Structure formats: C-alpha cells, structure tokens
Amino acid sequence: MSQEAALQGLSSSSAPARQIWSQKEKLEIQTYCNLHPGKTWKQVQQWFADNHTGKAPDQSQISRWKKRDPPTSDEKFRPEQKRIKEGKFPELEAALFEWHQRMQTRTNITGMILQHKAHFFWVNLPMYKNLPESEEPKWSTGWLSRFKQRYGICQFIQHGEAVSAPDDEEDILMYKEQHEIYNMDETALFWRMTPDSSLTTEQLSGFKKDKNRMTAALCSNADASDKCPPWFIGKSQNPRAFSNINRNTLGCHYRANKTAWMATVIMKEWLLWFNYRMSVRRRNSIFLLDNFSAHNCAVEELEKEGHLTHVKVLFFLPGITSKHQPMDQGIIRAWKAYYRRHMLLYLTECLDKDAALVEPHKYINLLHAISWATEAWREGVKETTIQNCFLKAKVKVYGPGIPDNLHLRYPDREVRMEMNRLEDELEAVSGALNIHDPLLIEQLLDHADEIVQDEELTEREIEDSIIQQYHQAEEQVEEELEDIPVEVISHKEAIAALERLHLYEMQQEDGVAGAEWVRREKKSVIQRELLENGRKKERNIIGYFRKM
Template sequence: MFTNCPSVSSASGVKKKRTRIPLKMKLKIIAQRERGKPVTAIARELGLHPSTISSIFKDKKRIRDAAKSLASVKSTVIRKKRAGPIGDMERLLVTWMNDQIQKHKPLSLSTIQAMARSFFNTLKENSDDPTYTQVFTASPGWFQRFKRRNNFNNVKISGEAASANTEGAAAFKEELNRIIVDEKYLPEQIFNVDETCLFWKRMPEHTYIHQESKTMPGFKTYKDRVTLLLGGNVAGFKLKPLLIYHSENPRALKNVSKQTLPVHYRHNRKAWMTLALFADWYLNCFIPEAREYCWENNIPFRILLILDNAPGHPRHIGNMHPYVKVVYLPPSITALIQPMDQGVISTFKAYYLRQMFAQAVGATESGRTLRDFWNGFNILDAIRNIVAAWKGVTQKCMNGVWKKVMKAYGNKGFNKNSTVDNIVRNKILVLGNQLELDIDEEDIHELVDIEAEELSNEDLIELEEERRKEAVAVKEEVIAEPPKTFTTKTLAEALAAISSGVRMLEEMDVNYERFTKTDRQLQDALACYREIYNNMNKE
C-alpha cells in the first residue's frame, strides 16, 4: 500500500514528485521514533527528509488504522478460503509435520495422506454441524497445493527419512551471523533451549527389572516420564532446567517446597510443554536468570534467543520483552543445526543413566537388592539425578555444539558421538555388569536415544485449540491496549527517579572509578529519552 504525496515545486520552478513511501516503511518509522531514535538518524538511514519523518510520526494514528484495516481484510479472505474441518485439519497437519521434521522422522506421501484423512475424520466426528457432508480424499493434487500454502516445498517427501535442507541451513547460518555482527551480540548473550522427554525410571529393555515393570498394576512406571527444557549460551553457561511432570503434588514431594527444588517445577496432565507453560518459563525463569547472569558478568542485558518451531513455542514470544530478540530455526533444518540437539541432550541423558546405575550399585553394596532400590526410586530421586547429570555436562560440550549454526563460535574439538560412546562404554556398561544385568552397548544407546510417544489426534487437536485461543487472546490484548505515548510529566518523573537512584549508588560506592564508569554508561543510555523530553518541551 502506497500513499500519494502532492508534488512540490523546486527553486527552478520544476515540480518534483515526493517519494512514495510504503505502508510497511511508515510503520517502521513510527516504531523507531517511539523507541526514541532521532528524526535525523532515521532520515539519514532511509534517505528521506527529516520533515517527512516528522509528518509520518504525527500521522501515526491514521497510518496504524489503515494497517489494521488491511490486515483485517487479508485475514477475512484467508478464513473464507480454508474454513471448517478442512482448514482445521490442515493446521493440525502442519503441526504434526513440523514435529516429524524436527525429530528427523520419515515423511512419505502415503503417511501424510493417511494422517490428513485421520485428522479430517476425527474433526468431522466432533463437528457441531451434523449436516456437514463434505468428503475429503487427500488427493495428490490437494497435497501439492497444501505444500505450497504452507511452505513445505524444500522438505523431501519420499519413503526415506526427511532430509534436512542443507542449503536452507547455510542460508540461516548466514542470516544469523549477520544479526550477530550487525547488532554486536556477545557469546554470553546468545542462548538456545530445547525440550526433551526423559523416562526417569526406565531400565534397559531386556533386563528383568524392565519386564517386571510392565506387569505392575496401575500406572506403568516404565512409561512414567517428564519433559525437560534444557539450554544455555555460547560461552558455556547452563540455565536451570525446567521440569514438567503429570502430577502437581507427587507423594515424594509432599514435604518439599517446590521453590527450593534445584529445577523449575511445573505440571500438567500430559507432562508436556504448552504455550502457557513456555510463556511462564520465559517471563518468570529465563528473563530473571539471564538478567542476573549478565549483571554478574558485567555485560549489557541484551539477549538473542534461538528457538525451534515446536508446537509449544508461542510465536509472539519475541514481543514480550524489549531486550530479548527471538530467532526461529526453519523447521526443515532444526535437526541439522539446533545446538542442544548436537550433543547436549544425549550427553545429559547418558550422565543421568550413569548416575542412576551408580546409585543402584551403591544400594546393592550396602545390602539392598536391585529390586528394592528400583521400587523405592521416586521423582525426587530423579530430580536430584537430573541436576547431577546436568552439572556433568561440560563447558566444552555446551560450547562445542554451536559450530553447526554459527560461524565464529563453537569448540571444534568436541565430538558428540565419541563423548556419549565414552560414557556408555566406560561408565554405564561397567556399572551394569556390576549389577549383573545382561546388557550391551546397543541396549544402553536405545535407552539414551528413546523419545516420547507420538502425539495422538486428540493431543494435537487439544494443542491446536490452545494455540487458537492464545492467538485470539493476544489479538484482543493488542486491540484493547491503549497506544503508548510519552508525556513531559512522566518523562521528568522517570528521569528524576533514575537520578535519585544514581545518587544513592554514589553515596554507597567507595570505588570512584567503578561509579563514574557506570554513571557514564547510564547517561549515554538515557540520552535518547532526554532528547525526547527536550523536543517535547520545545513544542
């Protein structure tokens, strides 16, 4: 959308046409001015006259109304095209395919068609409209259109494993490097996190303990799992793990305050990551932890967070904090380059199994049987082992997994396979032999690499419904929220409060050099707000 500007006469009498500025650029100009960027800087960057920038900013209400109107029209058109069970089915299928791609699972045309029909039939059965009679066959023609609509053209669909898009990986690596260089991010400011499933009480498949667990009445303990969110930064710092369990108050934690646990403990019925839980972790766990880390290391609190497109990751998360930039990995390359998937999670799981086996050996040496130890092993024991295993993941490992996604960083001496093989062969297998378990390296690798069961149709429908409700809530919040604006009074109060705080620091700090350095940095950072205040006073 362009706005026609009237022509302007030059000194020579020849009329010059003003620059036609796209709506998107106008919105960008407004956003930059609201963040305090000077008019002259914006004008210089975009090659426009400063008066043009000022005019656009003064007209921001009409421009934003026009943008909302245009977005509403586009949204209505899209909804009309893909309404009812067909549209819902395609959204579920996108979620399922992204999940398969991230897990590097095989994707074939017949499998996708079967899932599409299954989703459609489930949605049709649950439809509120009993007269809905549309038939869906998932034809090859439909699939080609579906691929184009949802940008799956670079994903290999065949009878083989879905191949990671190496060209896409290279392109993303270039773009990520550009962001890091242009915005001057330090290794300490670049983070990645990823979820993993941990069957915290499962023993190797062929052991008698595992076979007994399958016949136990009630909840089968070999299926009991937690979801963990693990991550850290390029410099090797590790975040406190987030643990999601199916029970809010398990018996083993009856007399334990969850605030004192060495993990962030959350729960829901399926022990999986949801949009609400991720947003809660982001605001109440990640932000405070990253801020404290930056403060302790005397670096600016500016964070670049790299995430994949997992169903439980809110798409609007990047708008929730002004000093955290979120970059999403393209679905087709996640398995190839996501840092935590390049050795951190598999190393952690190997350490966890070693920890449990070592405890079992200790129990048998003190006179208990392996069966007694296993029956008494509870979720609190698992949490302690999770923390010990996470502590065992070295800085070399945390640093080395970044080499596939970043140009300048990553320990090239780290090797994922040899690290895990060493733990399996020299630690876990030795302990397993002490326990007289008939296991080999392959049995242990299967347990380390085991993943959660596939999401059912009902699970995906529930997750998609949650995402839909969240999107509606976010939209309503944006509409209801009044536009932010500066006033001379509130600006003056804010600047005065900051000055008061600086004076308090000066009175307490015996190190004059440290104070003056901090004061200078603060004054430089506040210069943009002082400029806004001075301009408003002039007006």
C-alpha cells in the first residue's frame, strides 16, 4: 500500500468526536456522588446513563469531577455552558459582587465606586494583598464592563417574593401540599455551655466564646416528613476530634470558616444541595427564608444563573419573621433542649465514673457536639412539634394538608406543653449535677448570643465580614489542654464491646430480641475485615521470604 493510500485510510477511520459535558451535567455527577458516597464509579455511570441520553462519562472523568471543588463557592457559571468564562481574579470579583448585593439597597453604586472597591479588595483579600504592586490590574472601564456582564449587574431587582399579604399566600401557598413547603433557619450553639452560671460566664468570654460556638442550619417541611440532614459550621477545617473519623457516617454536613457563621459561599452550596434533593424526588418546593444577607446574596446569584430549578424561594418581610418563621416558633428551641439533655446526661455519666472529676465539660469535644446535635434533630424533635410550629406560624391557614378543625386546635398550646415537658427533664438532670449557681432554663435555651441577627451593619462591618470569608478556615483550632484526641477502636475491641452489649441486653426484662441479629451481622462484618487484614500481612511476609 502506498503512503498516500495509507494516509487516506487513516483519515477515513478517525476516532469518534470527544464528548463535551456541560457544567450542569458535571454538577449533577458531583452532587450525586456527595449524596451517595458509597456508590462505585460504575454505579454512578449507570445512574447517569439511565437519567440522560444513555451516554455517560468514563471513570477518569467521574473521579476528576468528584475531587474538584464544586462551582458553588466562588465561581459564576451557567448550567448549559461547556466552558466557564471567568475573570482572572475570581475571588476578588465574587467579593465585589457580594459587596454590591449588600450595599445596593442603601446607595446608588456607580461604575467608579465599583472600580474603587475592586482596588480595596485587592489590597485586603489574603490571596492578593501580598502581591507586588505592579501586578494589580488597572480596573479599566473594559474590565468593569466584562465584570458587570459576567455577574448580570444592571439595576437592582427585588428578588424573591414576600410572604406577608393574604393575597400572596392565597396565590402561592393555597394549592401547595404541606410536604412541599419548607423552612430553613440558622442558630448559633455554644456547644460546651453548661447550666452552671459561673462556668458559663467563663466559657462565653472573649476567645473562648468564639471557640466554643458553631452554627447550625436546620430545615424541614411542614408535615415533618422530610427533616433534612443538618448542616454545621465550625471554625476548624479538620478538628482534632475528627481524626480517624469517617465523616460520611456522621449523618450531617460539616463546613468551616474563620467566623463559624453562615456565609454566602456556604449558603450557595446549601441551596444547590437542597435543589438537588428536590430534583431527585421530582418535587417542586416552596422554600421560606428570612432576609439574612447571606440568604439574599446566595439566592439572587443562583436565581440569575437558573440553578434553583426545583425551588421557589419566598422571603419573609422584615419585621414579621419572629412571628411567622416556623423554625422560630419552637422547633429550634426544642432541638436545643434535646441537645442539652444529651450533654447533661454525658456530664452525669462522667461524674458517675469519677466523682472527683473537676470541670467535666472540658472533656466534651466537637465530635460529641456534632453527634448529639444530629441525634437531637433526627430522633429528638418530634413530627408533631414541627407540624404545630408550622401551624402556629400561619404561613398557610387553608388548603391541602390543613385540618378542617384548625380553629379547634391550639398549636401554640401544644408547643408550650412539649417545651414544658423538656424543660422539666432538663431541670431534673441539672439537679443531679448538684450545680450551686444554675442558669435559668430560658438562659440555657435562649441565650442572647446564640441568636443569629443580621442587624444594620455599617459599610466597614460589611466589608470586614466579606473579607473574613476568604481567610481560610484554620486546619486545627487551638484547643483546650484537656481535649483528648478520639481513641481509635481496634476490631478486637469492637467485637468485645458487641459481646458485652449483647450480654447486657439479655439481662434486661424488656430486652429486644432483634438486637441479637444486629449484633451478629455487625460482628460478622468486623470479623471479615479482621481476617482480610490478616491475609494481607501473611502475603507481605511470604513475599519477603521469596525475595530472600
């Protein structure tokens, strides 16, 4: 065959065109992997093919997209776009856009002001401020035009809709089922705070107050059929207490930043996660939010990009949130009561083991707090409490899911009765600790510093809060000397603990027969892992002798 013929044959049998995947498709893969961490790449590939055109990315692409940081943090992207066209300084532009969103209702923001603020963030954001002065861009009108185009800045648009007027409720909520209406709210939690007034004063002073606080984001629908896994925000990216812990087993989501508060970056990630949960359930939900600045900025940006495909966001008007936000009607308070109950029982157990133990609260670590907080939300807060709080909030007073005898029901009274029961339990447990100067239950459950308030900040305070988001969360926050790293449990120790638990169960008059099956199954899994580890060691030893 001649060289010319060979070249013709080669060109006629060219490789198939490379498949280009959109940002939306990549995000779907990434979100699915985050929600199903145990799935293999073949299972992910099959899921994608079944829900699309039959084509699916290969193993290397799936692996790469799983590891990549989601485009919810600082990037602006369009779902059908094949390649992201972003500026050269994405963090600066994201900070500038957030500043614009938070300030545009106060003053007229001109192009010159945006250029001036671009310089301000250049010299203050940690990733740029130490660069040579010669590397700072000129912030020209050309850059300004491209920035405004990337972020869709033209004029202020009041996004979302207010849930206030009866007409709005009738049009938007009347025909929605209870399971389609959601509310999310954040609260701070001083996770080491005890009922001892003198200790609390010490714990909530200065640096310790900041270190012992985390933020919780709780969300549920009106009939409590979908209590979303909680999100927690701390200060440490990798807390010492999380060493050797598989975070996928925690039953919650953990994020961190320098302030341990909800920020726009995290809120965007939360909303995309929630939107995906609704999409896989083929549900279009009404999502009620207060006007916290992080909420506003995140929703506006995602709505402009068309990412909230299964979520309709409704904002409470300022001034009515305290009366009409369901989470504020007793749900968060009940969750805190269950959390404090877990904590106080733990302190009681510590003192039972060692009556001479001084300040046992210092042995509580973040893993304890996250575990108790998740358990308090998942198993503690009752469905009836959530349902009554939604009724009490009156976000919907008629239509599907609302009982005909609503006027005969007293959701407010039922919520108070549930809280009184919890408060009585807390007082009983607190009494067992022999506290000399106890806090009032109201102070323990409604501490003023745990309320997330988005008060009217000054421009400088807004700038500082934005800059803080871009300071990387600390790898490990400095902890108390008394903090003890979590013990690593061996396979043999786990089997011994299971046997001991089984013996305890058999000795109880009301022992559960089904517990034996659970113990046997778990023991079998541990023994298989122990056997496999032994085989690996044996293979290593055999290989060593062969080399000799």
